[in-house]
Amino acid sequence: MKKITLLSITTILLLLFSSISFSQTANLGILSTFESFTGAGSVANSGGTINGDSGTFFGSLSGGNNGDQYIGDAVTDQARKDLMRLYIHLNDLFVDYPNTHAAAFGAIGAGETLTPGVYSIASAGSVGTILNLDGGGDPDAFFVIKFAGAFTVGANSIVNLTNGTQSCNVFYIAAGAISVAADADIKGTLFSKGGAVGLAANVILEGRMLTTAGAITLAGGASASQPPCTTAIEIFCEAACVPAAAVDVLGSVSDFMLFSSAGNVANTGISGVNGNIGTNSGTIAGYTTGIHIGNEETPSTLTATAAADLDNAYTALMALTVTGTHAAAFGAGETLSAGVYDMAAGSLGGTITLDGGGDSDAIFVMRFAGAFNVASGSKVILANGASRCNIFWIGGAGVVTGAVNIGANSIVKGTFLSHGGACNSGVNVFLAGRQFSTGGAVNTNAAILYTNPECVTSTPLLDTDGDGIPDFTDTDDDGDGINDADEALIGTDPLLIDTDGDGNSDGVDDFDDDGIDNATESDENSEIVTDTTPADGFPDITDGVDTDSDGTPDITDTDDDGDGINDADEALIGTDPLLFDTDGDGNSDGVDDFDNDGIDNATESDENSGIVTDTTPVDGNPDITFDNTTLSVDNYSIRNVVIHPNPFNDRISIHLSSDFDNDSFEIKLLDLNGRVISNNKSQSVNGLISIENLNNLKQGVYFIMITNSSDGESNVSKLIKN
Structure with a gap:
């Protein structure tokens, strides 16, 4: 039975890129x-x-x-x-x-x-x-x-x-x-x-x-x-910041903007926080009156893991070899080169420029064996490749405790970590990074705090069909009787009532030629793809499509175009599962030999299987690709995943089994060569994960890899960007 096919990935051996960042005008x-x-x-x-x-x-x-x-x-x-x-x-x-x-x-x-x-x-x-x-x-x-x-x-x-x-x-x-x-x-x-x-x-x-x-x-x-x-006005926006290997130590605690292993997290005044807030032994208070993009996590198995990861991160950062010397006081207009610095209790005052020297993996680790205080109005400037996720300011380094205090009106970047003490930021602090404590309170005060300068991807309010419901909240923008998710699935325009210009609304047409019009097969009041008749995991609106006319609809056909290659194998090698001859050379895709091993594609693919073929031998590598493929198959344990809309524009929703509620997942987006082009960590809420800020991707085919952080099991699905 075919579904949105998932392939499990265990290794990415070639080029790994950090997540996408964009320079755009303010939106x-x-x-x-x-x-x-x-x-x-x-x-x-x-x-x-x-x-x-x-x-x-x-x-x-x-x-x-x-x-x-x-x-x-x-x-x-x-x-x-x-x-x-x-x-x-x-x-x-x-x-x-x-x-x-x-x-x-x-x-x-x-x-x-x-x-x-x-x-x-x-x-x-x-x-x-x-x-x-x-x-x-x-x-x-x-x-x-x-x-x-x-x-x-x-x-x-x-x-x-x-x-x-x-x-x-x-x-x-x-x-x-x-x-x-x-x-x-x-x-x-x-x-x-x-x-x-x-x-x-x-x-x-x-x-x-x-x-x-x-x-x-x-x-x-x-x-x-x-x-x-x-x-x-040109601005910089970024969905995620991938740290250099030397400081890629945070583990699950990287999901948090504010976190204490053993203390309260509290806010005074009205703050804005973009990132999760958590404590493993305390309470969270004061953030509901402001703007918070993210979740609040009180003591749970999730925060216990984060607390353990924070301890491990501190240990790893303390194990780094000292590479530079510096007085206890930083700032006063200085420019600092990358390195690991050890000081007694110290401070930052005025302006400091952290110069990466053209290296995006340049690290800055400042370890203070006591308290670390940032004077009011101080400023951290990043230059020549320096990145906020490669910067750590550590108080209490190597000693029992050391509080971290960021003074009012400071503009700072990096992770501020107190070992055993409080980590505080004052009034009107502007922080790009994180505030952590292994054993004390984390406090904020009328501040703006964020892990990533996310792009604004929402669109202006429109009401295409004039029904009084703006498109932003309308499930059927053009009023053709097909919900927007179903329109995205079948490729009609959710803002045009008659996409093909045939004089009939898209709702009157019959996409899958099953004798039932599109509007009847779509729940116009639903935000997700319609699956009701019956509720079998297959969208109603596409049930009847049969590309190769073999009597088996594409929705259940494992080889839609009848070229002898199953759809999962076609997705892997980049041929079109709906085209018999993708490259137009006069031969079917099945006759071609993708990996040049002398065996044609059809022979190396089980056309009756819904997953990538691995039979000759069963070695974890797909038969249809090179042995040193960037994608190798290990298991298919995460089942019944639905991703919509697909094709997509700027966002997708991942629906998981209720068994995975509140689990943490690493979400990677890959191109057809297996290269990682974005990497985010998300937690499922009621089995749902939403991925946004995808509108800047080019049109084409991608894979999305979903890895459960608790057990490492990974699956991937093919996506198409409109």
């Missing part, structure tokens, strides 16, 4: 149609005009707007998560002007003129009178002005955009409230981390009003409109 995703959005707080319009959607995840909306409204639903949940991702991308931009400008911007008369770039102010700040943002003739020129406190715009102040500058490329970011006084005319998006955003009477804003947590208000006569353009 607002689902936020694109919003003029005003808060993750937690009210949006109150008292006589002003909001031109665009309004939303809040925790809070209320009042006063109306020229657009749709969303409260506490899937849309606002996605919006607040993407809002944090956007904040991470913008705040992680290289700062061109670090504290070189006064906290007050603008001047009287002709005003102050700024050149493009990122400006950072280590305090509250303001704009007054006239500020000119001069793009120098470049329509992609951008201005990001960041304040480590509140931001105010004075009454009657004006922001002018000149020489190509566009409002979509202007952001004012504040670690506090943002207030614009009466009659000001300002251009650019107002973005607060954890504070209110307010427009006084008669303010004109060409830009959005965004806050991770805080009220949004408009007074009488105020007007807020979205920028009439799309941002061109």
Whole structure:
């Protein structure tokens, strides 16, 4: 019986690549149609005009707007998560002007003129009178002005955009409230981390009003409109960071952003965390009021394993050979080369640049035999290949205990590990990495903490079929009676009611020629592929397809195209299981000889088998490939796995047996040569694992390898990227 065929993989012997990273322009995703959005707080319009959607995840909306409204639903949940991702991308931009400008911007008369770039102010700040943002003739020129406190715009102040500058490329970011006084005319998006955003009477804003947590208000006569353009600010985003072999020691604890083996994990204020939070002996508190992308894990077998892995990681890091010497104090503008450094109790103050010297596997391990303190406002900059997952700051190294404290407003990178003590981060810390403790509390305070700067992959809110349900939550976007998962499966366009242009809706057509139209065979209210008639593990909408006309539908046929090669073997060698002659040479794929061993493909394949053929001899290597194949078969123990949609666009869902609920899995995506192009770790929730951020993959055929972390059993399925 054929299903979505799974091949077990035990070794990858050739090129292993780290997970995919992308350079792209800042993407607002689902936020694109919003003029005003808060993750937690009210949006109150008292006589002003909001031109665009309004939303809040925790809070209320009042006063109306020229657009749709969303409260506490899937849309606002996605919006607040993407809002944090956007904040991470913008705040992680290289700062061109670090504290070189006064906290007050603008001047009287002709005003102050700024050149493009990122400006950072280590305090509250303001704009007054006239500020000119001069793009120098470049329509992609951008201005990001960041304040480590509140931001105010004075009454009657004006922001002018000149020489190509566009409002979509202007952001004012504040670690506090943002207030614009009466009659000001300002251009650019107002973005607060954890504070209110307010427009006084008669303010004109060409830009959005965004806050991770805080009220949004408009007074009488105020007007807020979205920028009439799309941002061109280039940002870096990455789904995962694969460490160098020398420091690839974290094991299962790498799944966590915050973790304590023996202590509480607690937050003060409103923080944003992208990554799992866990403790093996304590409680977790304070994160529900902020934005948390990930799971909270209290003591369990999962956290016990993570605690053991953290101990092992500490031991492995302590076993590294010292390669450099350094004083106990780091920073003060220095550039540090890669190495392993031992010090007594130490500190970091000011700015430090970690220079990888062009080596992406360069490691930086700083071991302090006592406490390690990061002064307020400190900054870690990575250069020339240095990577956050290859950086470790260890307090209590080689001694009983050593606390780690990261001061307020610091921007730091790497894993901060306290051996036997507390690991704390202060107010407004921006951390790319992790906070761990082997024997103490882990504390955060109104911070932004993330393991990976994930891409924003959601799409703007649309309602293709006009049914009042935005596509984001609609299971049948085009209203043709076929749910989107089923459309993805059969290759019709979920945004077109008549994909083939034959004058009939896709729902009226009959994809599998079984005499039952597509709409009847699809549950339009379901988010997953329909399997109801009967519930046999095979999608209803494809049951009748029979490519080779042998009387056996493809869904149960082990050799769809009748070339003598089973579909699993065809997936392995890259021939098309639906084409009799993939390379168009006039010979069937079965007559060809993929591995050039003098035996044709059909002879080396069991066409009646649903798995890769390994019979001559049974040696763990597929018969149809070279003996030194990159993919070798060991077992097929994980059964009944369903992956959809397939073909896919930007995400997939992996449905496992309930036997694997809460198990941890390593998920690798491979190309047809067996090369790993992404590697992530995920935990199944109710037997479900979701993989996102796949939209940047090229069209083509891939394998997805699913490995159970507890027993090492691995399976792979073929995927097709639209």
